[in-house]
Amino acid sequence: MLDFLRAEGVSPRILSEIEHYRSFYKINDEVKSRIPQPAYHYYGKEIWEQAATTLLAGENLLLVGPKATGKNVLAEGLAAAFGRPGWDVSFYINTDAASLIGTDTFENGKVTLREGPILRCAQEGGFGILDEINMAKNESLAVLHATLDFRRVIDVPGYDRIVLNDATRFIATMNYGYAGTREINEALASRFMVINMPIISGDNLKKLLSAQFPTLKSEYVQQFSELFQDIRRKCDSAEISTKALDLRGLLASIRLMHSGLDPVAALRLGLVNKCFEEFEHQLVEDLIAVRLPSALGRDQLFTD
Numbered sequence: 339m340l341d342f343l344r345a346e347g348v349s350p351r352i353l354s355e356i357e358h359y360r361s362f363y364k365i366n367d368e369v370k371s372r373i374p375q376p377a378y379h380y381y382g383k384e385i386w387e388q389a390a391t392t393l394l395a396g397e398n399l400l401l402v403g404p405k406a407t408g409k410n411v412l413a414e415g416l417a418a419a420f421g422r423p424g425w426d427v428s429f430y431i432n433t434d435a436a437s438l439i440g441t442d443t444f445e446n447g448k449v450t451l452r453e454g455p456i457l458r459c460a461q462e463g464g465f466g467i468l469d470e471i472n473m474a475k476n477e478s479l480a481v482l483h484a485t486l487d488f489r490r491v492i493d494v495p496g497y498d499r500i501v502l503n504d505a506t507r508f509i510a511t512m513n514y515g516y517a518g519t520r521e522i523n524e525a526l527a528s529r530f531m532v533i534n535m536p537i538i539s540g541d542n543l544k545k546l547l548s549a550q551f552p553t554l555k556s557e558y559v560q561q562f563s564e565l566f567q568d569i570r571r572k573c574d575s576a577e578i579s580t581k582a583l584d585l586r587g588l589l590a591s592i593r594l595m596h597s598g599l600d601p602v603a604a605l606r607l608g609l610v611n612k613c614f615e616e617f618e619h620q621l622v623e624d625l626i627a628v629r630l631p632s633a634l635g636r637d638q639l640f641t642d
Contacts, residue, residue, distance in 0.1 A: 339376070339419040347383050348390070355394050360421040363505035369462050372423030378589075379549065380412040381542035385533060389416055392531045398486055398508040400471070400527070403535030406570075406585040409511040410469065412535070416509060417465040425459040426467045433474040435481040439494060451497050456485065460492055463505030471510040476523045486529035538585070540567055551592055553642040562588065565629045569609070569622065578618045582609045601634045602626060 343353060365373070380386070389412060392399050399416075401409040417424040427438065440454040459466040471479070484491050490502040510530060512522065538546075543563045547554060554562075566588055572578045591608030595601050605626050613619045 339415065342379055343386060343419060346381065346386060348386050352387055352390050352394070356390060356419060359394065359505075363422075363463055365421070365423060366462060369423040369464065372425070372464065373421060374414045374418045374424050376411065376414050376418050378411050378546065380408045380415050381538070381545050382408075382536065385412065385535070388533055390419070392533075393420065393507050393509075396507075397531045398510070398529060400510045400512065400530035400532045401535055402512050402514075402532055404513060404537070405580050406583055407535035407537060408585075409513070409535055410467070413465075413467045413509040413511060417467070420465065420507075422505060422507075423459075423462055423464040424467055425455040425464050426469060427455050428469045429471050429474040431473060431475065434478045438478075439481060439492060451494065456482070457492060457494070457500060459508075460485065460500055460502045460506050463503035466506070466508040468508060468510035470512060471526075472512040472514070472522050476526065479522070479526055483525060483529065486526075537570065540564070543567075547589075547592070550589060551596065551640075553596075553640045554592065555639060555641060558639050561629045562592065565625060568625045568629070572621065572625070578613065578621055579615075581612045581614070582618065582622045584609060584612060587612065595636060595639055598636055601630055601639065602632060605630075 340353060340356065344350075389399055389401075393416060401412060403409055414424065436454070438454050438456045440451045440457050443450060443452040453461075456466060458464070484493065485502065486508060490506075492500040492502070494500060508530075540563050543566060544559050547559045547562055548556075551559075566583075566585065569578075569583050573580050573583050587608035588605075591601075591604040594604035594607065599607075606623075610619055610622045610626070613622055
């Protein structure tokens with residue numbers, strides 16, 4: 339990851355501080371397997387520098403942005419760059435204190451605490467990735483207030499008061515566009531530094547496609563990048579919903595093409611069929627038809 343950040347032009351001073359952080363804070367062997375091995379890289383020097391500086395300063399981070407801006411990719415990449423074990427917590431409407439911190443369980447003839455992901459992360463000096471934090475009810479998140487602010491403690495009812503490991507950081511993500519999301523209250527928001535995630539640029543998307551598919555011919559790197567931008571423009575103008583604006587779906591479609599599936603069929607599986615209204619379905623099909631010949635084969639797409 340650090341080599342990737344150097345190639346992206348991230349400040350040498352920041353990289354030096356990350357290396358110091360990695361060497362200063364040790365990791366227990368039993369949680370080393372939790373250090374992420376990202377499948378994708380986030381491209382964007384300025385965002386990397388802002389995020390890394392926030393974490394180096396001991397602050398928690400909230401990544402806010404619409405679909406396909408790379409929030410989770412960046413969060414996982416930060417844990418990998420800092421060399422910390424990660425705990426992923428997906429929030430939903432029924433998230434409560436027990437699911438975050440822990441709950442009582444009966445073991446070996448006595449009641450013990452079954453530790454939740456937030457508690458384990460706090461003890462091991464991990465990076466807690468709080469996915470879609472605005473899906474949960476505000477009252478259930480109140481248990482995190484003392485964890486996320488200057489106190490850095492967790493009070494476990496009936497058990498000990500846990501002080502966070504100095505290496506612990508929390509990275510939350512949120513998207514206002516999803517069903518079931520809500521505003522997070524000011525008390526919670528004040529405990530984070532906030533980055534508004536920018537839309538991936540055409541150049542950065544081409545970098546991502548080239549990195550993921552080294553044998554994809556440059557002209558089709560360009561075409562797939564422009565296809566994604568075409569879909570985004572249709573979404574921005576409210577001609578279609580964001581269902582087809584799926585970067586994971588685009589990458590998966592190209593993998594299917596590399597395995598030999600017809601490109602149009604692959605894009606239908608990864609993008610088009612996520613539109614359930616016939617009008618949207620046809621509009622995305624038309625965008626694909628403009629960019630890719632119907633008779634396009636694998637040998638024309640890839641050099642291997």
